[in-house]
Amino acid sequence: MxxxxxxxxxxxxxxxxxxxxxxxxxxxxxLGLADLMRLRATGSENASARPNAQGKAKACIVLFLMGGPPQHSTWDPKPDAPSEVRGEFKPISTGVPGMQIGELLPKTAALAKHLCLVRAMRTGDNAHSSSGYYMLTGHPHVPMNMENANPGAPNNWPNFGSVLRRLATNARSLPAAVRLPHHIFNTDGSVWPGQDAGFLGRALDPWMFRCEPASPEFRIPExxxxxxxxxxxxxxxxxxxxxxxxxxxxxxxxxxxxxxxxxxxxxxxxxxxxxxxxxFRLDDESPASRDRYGRTQFGQSVLLARRLVEAGVQLVQVNWFRGPEEPSDAPCWDSHTKEAHRLRTALVPPFDQAFSALLGDLVERGMLDETLVLCLSEFGRSPKINAAGGRDHWGNVFSICLAGGGICGGHIHGTSDAVGGEPHDGTVLPADLLATLFQCLGYAPSTEMHDALGRPFPIARGEPIRGILS
CATH class of the missing domain: 1.20.58 (Methane Monooxygenase Hydroxylase; Chain G, domain 1)
Structure with missing residues (x-):
């Protein structure tokens, strides 16, 4: 309703x-479009930006692994570090010389020629909410390290999806930016800031489709x-x-x-x-296609993202699914305890299956060169394993992965130190990441947007990561 x-x-x-x-x-x-139509006037004219000639991507899929995956067991293994740092998982080689990733990612490793690993991402913030806000908007939260932060001034910079909605000029039946299957929220239910349009006005919020696409009776009530x-x-x-x-x-x-x-x-x-x-009709996919992505909520959400991009949505953000099956001691990727068990069973295998299926599917359909894929999180995990067998929050340095439209595949940008605790070179800040996203989609970071008072702001205050652009 x-x-x-x-x-x-x-x-x-x-x-x-x-x-x-x-x-x-x-x-x-x-009409059944609840939460999509709680409108406000945007307070300023539509942006007159036009894509520049350098943009190669027509669409973007963002996979947000909320909770913070450990870089040591995924994108930046440290096999020569002490055991309390490297953990129990070993690195595996890929088809790219010098590129190793965690052993729990064998399907992704087979597609390494399409991957760009950024191993010196940094927020300097160890709180889920505020570090997440930084990653989603490109602006640090004020103050930093604030858990259960709420949306609102002065932390009302728009989500990157809202910026794209402002920039979009083509008439379309589907919105320019979509999120699924739910908001990003903490264990107490508090919703992170940085997921809405902020000062651009609620009319430009990325559209939220709350859904459980792996459910047998999946449908969109809207x-x-x-x-x-x-x-x-x-x-x-x-x-x-x-x-x-x-x-x-x-x-x-x-x-x-x-x-x-x-x-x-x-x-x-x-x-x-x-x-x-x-x-949205996943039943139109063959059983083999659905099995390829995995019959998990995350896997089917990623498949749905591919279908939405095919239908004309410019940006789809898939948030890691938080369901009732998540144990209270390790919600999502936030593994403060029993990390190795959680990674081996509930976390990395479903991600490896869905991520590799998405990349392979985009390649087979001839879509990868025009689809930017980002795998992000709010931060990484601490270098040293704690007494409970887990790792704690770590925003000083962590890793992200990019692929597809406008990105050099088979590439590593930046390095962390010997224990994966601090950047060694090639530091990337969230503002640089968003500048890269917009550049790949054809918008110069200096493109202006306006708040309700008509004041101009650049869509990104960072610089594109030049070394990774194709």
Whole structure:
């Protein structure tokens, strides 16, 4: 069910938001787009940016492994370090000379020629919420090292998906940026900052599709009309909205309602576009294809991301699934205890299967060269294994992985020190990572966006990682 709530604040053309909802009958439309349409005016004009000639990627898939994977057992093994640092897992060779990764990633290792490992990523922040905010926005949280941080000023820089929504100029039935299968949140349920549009306004939030795609009866409730709304009633309401728009032609400063126009149009398009609805039908995939990604919630979410990119979504962020099956002593990748067991059973194998399936699938479909793939987290893990057999939060240095559109495959950028505790060379900050993302998608980091007061800001304050761009 669609629920629209907003204070009765007058717009510049003397139509209140509440009146707008009443006139358009959207509050009772039963469109089933909950959480997607809680709109605010964006407060500034659409960006006039145009992709530059250097961008090679048309789309981006972000895999966010919330909790913080250990770099020592994945992308940056330290076989010569003491046992309390290197852990029990050994490195394995790949087809790229000099590139070794953890032994629990054999399927990914076979595709190493497509990978770019950044081994000197740094936030300098050891709290999930604030370090995550830094990675998702490119701006450090104020203050740093703050757990259970809440969204809001001064920490209201927009998520990279929201920036892309602002930059998007092509009409589309599916939004430019999508997240699934849920928000990133801490054990107490607090949602991280940096996942919304911040000062750009809620109308530009990346669209959230809450789902469990591995479930037998998987469907997106947002695509289902409520029981009391027939197709005829839906079209009648769209006709009523069109009449309202015709009336607005004589209203001064009618551009103030443009955010409502765009979002409402997308809502109707989602309900009526067969292409949009088909993108979410995982049953259209062969059983072998679904098995290839793994029948886990994460694996099927990654498969869904590929389908959404094929359907025209520019950016899909897949967050590691936090379900009731997660033990309380090690939620997600946050393995403070029994790390080796968790990595061997619940964490790395499902990731290796889904990630390698995605890369292989994109290659086979001829999509990898035009699809940027990022594997990120909020931080890594401490060099030394603790007394409980786990590793603790570590933002001083960690590793991420990139592949696809605009990225040099078979490449390593930066190094960490002998124990994987500090950067040795090639340090990359989140602002640099986001500058790289935008550059690959064809937008210069200096491209401007505007807040509600019309003040200009660059979409990224860092520099693209030049050594990894193809």
């Amino acid at each position: 669609l629920t629209l709530t907003a204070p009765a604040v007058r717009l510049c053309d003397r139509v209140s938001r509440r009146e707008m909802l009443h006139i358009g009958a959207l509050g009772a439309a039963g 695509f289902t009309l409520s029981a009391d709304v027939t197709a005829d009633r839906l079209h009648a309401r769209r006709s009523l909205l069109a009449q309202l728009n015709d009336h607005r032609a004589s209203v001064e400063q009618s551009d103030a309602l443009a955010p409502y126009d765009a979002a409402t149009r997308q809502a109707f398009d989602l309900l009526t576009s067969e292409r949009s609805r088909a993108a």
